[in-house]
Amino acid sequence: GQNIDQPTEMTATEGAIVQINCTYQTSGFNGLFWYQQHAGEAPTFLSYNVLDGLEEKGRFSSFLSRSKGYSYLLLKELQMKDSASYLCAVKDSNYQLIWGAGTKLIIKP
């Protein structure tokens, strides 16, 4: 079966750094996405990785290791508005998106 694992919830302090991990087992791989979803709202696209390595986009970075079936989203200089759920999604061999359950990130002052 296809599976994506993320921690259910994480807590971090404003101004700090947090890393959200995602491991996956899918039938094929055609890219990994990270989305941010605030409560009661639709997800918004954050990042995309298809090759191994780190993609940096401002305060957010995403890393991929295809051999390990592993990705992480790194958030720096945390702000209160970063409190949200972060969804990891993998595109499989059929180009279908397989979604993780999401990680709820709580930022404390």
Place this chain on the structure above:
Amino acid sequence: GAVVSQHPSRVICKSGTSVKIECRSLDFQATTMFWYRQFPKQSLMLMATSNEGSKATYEQGVEKDKFLINHASLTLSTLTVTSAHPEDSSFYICSARDPGREVNEQFFGPGTRLTVL
């Protein structure tokens, strides 16, 4: 660019009625749109893939006669929840891919919160 709208944003209806939700790509043409359902504190669940000009592809366990999908144009897909029941109350979200973009990420509409009394 790549904006997806959804209407209505909220709907409350009586059990047994039908509800239609519209999903529009405002600044691009989407040959494929996706319909998701999300229950509180759970992740997105793909219900069906809507293809312009052809029948939708439903995920296992989703009743196609209950959740009618029509994708009549390159910018509009509709989801009709027929004979709605309280257990259909959920957050329904559509998304679309912009074929002109390299990354091919999905852009989501703002969602429709359905409450069936």
